[in-house]
Amino acid sequence: MKIAVIDYEMGNLKSVTNALSFLGAKPIIVKKPSRLRGDKIIVPGVGAFGKASQNLRPFSSKIEESLESNIPLLGICLGLQIFLEESDESPTEKGLALIKGKVRKIETNLRLPHIGWNSLEIKKKNCPLFKGVEEGYVYFIHSYEAVPEEDVVAATTEHGRQICASIWKNNVYGTQFHPEKSGKLGLEILRNFLEL
Amino acid sequence: MLCRRIISCLDCDLAVPDGRVVKGVEFKKIRYAGVPWLLAEKYYKEGADEIVFLDITASHERRETMTKVIKKTSERVFVPLTIGGGISTVKDARKVFNAGADKVSINTAAIENPHLISELAKYYGTQACVVAIDAKRRYINNHEKEADKIIVDTPQGSCWYECSIYGGRKFTGVDAIKWATIAEELGAGEILLTSMDKDGRKDGYDIALNKKVCEKVKIPVIASGGCGKPEHILEVFNKSMVSAALAASIFHYESYSIPEVKEMLSKKGILIRL
Numbered sequence: 291m292k293i294a295v296i297d298y299e300m301g302n303l304k305s306v307t308n309a310l311s312f313l314g315a316k317p318i319i320v321k322k323p324s325r326l327r328g329d330k331i332i333v334p335g336v337g338a339f340g341k342a343s344q345n346l347r348p349f350s351s352k353i354e355e356s357l358e359s360n361i362p363l364l365g366i367c368l369g370l371q372i373f374l375e376e377s378d379e380s381p382t383e384k385g386l387a388l389i390k391g392k393v394r395k396i397e398t399n400l401r402l403p404h405i406g407w408n409s410l411e412i413k414k415k416n417c418p419l420f421k422g423v424e425e426g427y428v429y430f431i432h433s434y435e436a437v438p439e440e441d442v443v444a445a446t447t448e449h450g451r452q453i454c455a456s457i458w459k460n461n462v463y464g465t466q467f468h469p470e471k472s473g474k475l476g477l478e479i480l481r482n483f484l485e486l
Numbered sequence: 487m488l489c490r491r492i493i494s495c496l497d498c499d500l501a502v503p504d505g506r507v508v509k510g511v512e513f514k515k516i517r518y519a520g521v522p523w524l525l526a527e528k529y530y531k532e533g534a535d536e537i538v539f540l541d542i543t544a545s546h547e548r549r550e551t552m553t554k555v556i557k558k559t560s561e562r563v564f565v566p567l568t569i570g571g572g573i574s575t576v577k578d579a580r581k582v583f584n585a586g587a588d589k590v591s592i593n594t595a596a597i598e599n600p601h602l603i604s605e606l607a608k609y610y611g612t613q614a615c616v617v618a619i620d621a622k623r624r625y626i627n628n629h630e631k632e633a634d635k636i637i638v639d640t641p642q643g644s645c646w647y648e649c650s651i652y653g654g655r656k657f658t659g660v661d662a663i664k665w666a667t668i669a670e671e672l673g674a675g676e677i678l679l680t681s682m683d684k685d686g687r688k689d690g691y692d693i694a695l696n697k698k699v700c701e702k703v704k705i706p707v708i709a710s711g712g713c714g715k716p717e718h719i720l721e722v723f724n725k726s727m728v729s730a731a732l733a734a735s736i737f738h739y740e741s742y743s744i745p746e747v748k749e750m751l752s753k754k755g756i757l758i759r760l
Contacts, residue, residue, distance in 0.1 A: 302610075304586040308560050337611040368611075400488070403613050403675055405706050406729060407489040407535055407759040427489055427759040429535075429566060431613040431675075448487055471566050471588065473530070 291484060294328030297321045298345040300335040300368060309470035309477060315484050326352040330362050330483065333369035339393060339434070340380030342372050350386055357388075362461045362486045370457060370464030371436055379434055388462050391438035398450030403433045408447040410455055410467070410475075417444040417458045419465070419482050428455070428465075428472040428479075436466065489759045490723050491730035492748060493708060494534040494737055498522050498571075500543040500551040508542065509686075509735045519738040523558040529737060530563040532744040535759060537563060538591065538678075538732065541571030542653060553585045560586025570618055570678070571653075574598075576605050583610065591616040591678055594651040597658055597665070600672055607673030616708075617674040620654055621647040621662035621695060622682040636663040636702075640694040647695060654682055663698055670703045677703060678732065681711040688714025688735070691722040700727035708732050716747040723756050 293310050295303055297319045307317040310332075320326050326349060333353075335342055357363060365373050374385045377393035385393070396404060407427040412420045428447075435453040445456035447467070457464040463483060469476035496507045496519075507519040519525065526537045537559070541552055552569070560567055569582045570591030579590045590610075595602050596617050606615040623645040626632055635646035647662035666677050679699055681692035691712045700707050706729035709722045713733040722731055736742050751758045 302583045304560060305588060308586060309564055336614060401704055401706050401729060406491050471564060473565055477564060
């Protein structure tokens with residue numbers, strides 16, 4: 291199975307491609323929008339929303355075309371956040387607006403960035419990402435949270451209060467945590483995405 | 487709720503073809519502990535929450551070996567991997583990120599060029615930049631006033647903490663606690679806080695130091711130096727707000743296994759990933 295991993299120069303792709311290879315899939319790193327094809331598409335990403343938005347912009351029409359052809363899309367961490375409309379982090383830059391809502395700085399008295407293993411509370415039990423997955427701990431590393439304005443939150447976690455850990459809307463999937471860095475549980479979630 | 491993390495640290499000597507994990511005592515003597523990626527994989531499978539490689543090779547000609555070690559590790563270890571030692575430019579950082587590292591830890595280069603912290607945060611995000619601080623106690627006399635230093639009361643007396651660089655070989659006069667707050671402002675995502683007084687002695691973490699730095703910064707602090715038994719991890723978690731505890735030798739020589747340590751902590755009421 292060929293998995294397109296979009297390289298839009300937002301940090302490290304290696305962890306994602308390593309995990310995909312480990313699971314027996316064939317990751318293909320895509321740097322040019324015209325080359326974007328695969329059985330599934332993954333948008334990884336660490337870094338800032340503004341630069342991510344600029345760098346991902348050239349891919350947006352291709353991503354929309356793929357979604358119309360029923361190709362599943364997974365955004366990881368910043369990759370999820372970029373699916374929303376805008377972010378407090380860079381108010382002038384727009385997201386892909388695949389999901390209605392904003393990305394906001396996490397409001398808490400607890401430590402930020404929110405780094406480490408936190409509980410995954412599955413809200414949409416029928417979400418294919420979490421098929422057969424027992425609740426457990428996954429690895430988060432972020433300071434901003436997605437605040438969707440539609441009913442797409444598939445899982446949450448708690449850092450002072452409940453924050454979005456995963457979204458699901460038709461063929462659009464997103465994880466705020468890093469499944470590729472979340473041990474066995476993370477690999478199971480990634481495998482579920484590959485098996486869609 | 488966020489779990490406390492157990493981080494397994496491997497000091498790597500890259501002067502041999504595949505590198506080797508070593509353990510120093512008080513920043514000096516050296517003993518061998520194993521092949522880097524095999525040990526990392528073992529700790530990952532046993533439940534380490536993160537892996538840290540620190541390159542302690544004196545010369546800077548071993549970069550290729552580090553690339554190989556990172557590559558081999560990241561193909562089989564699916565928890566975060568941090569690389570420290572000898573990273574002094576964004577270009578150095580790019581090499582280790584491209585090889586498969588998730589975070590870099592910088593120490594000497596950050597003190598000599600604080601701008602590097604902001605650069606790394608800009609290119610790779612705040613979360614990718616760990617600032618490592620090696621802190622040494624400097625005791626003061628009662629009458630002595632160190633007006634520009636943050637004084638900490640320890641069971642052994644009042645002291646301030648001095649930052650050391652070049653693996654403990656050079657002292658800077660910089661106040662380690664103040665430096666932690668500056669690093670945070672510049673964009674550090676975490677502080678890896680090593681007590682030079684405690685490192686390798688196996689008699690517990692420097693509680694006073696960890697407590698003080700946690701009070702001064704909002705980013706996560708990783709306690710390092712001094713872990714000799716699981717109770718030391720329990721102590722630093724109970725007595726300070728550190729987010730993680732780093733340990734090396736207690737795992738290397740199989741004195742204690744990671745599951746054993748985590749179960750004990752969990753039983754004592756520490757939230758931990760089992």
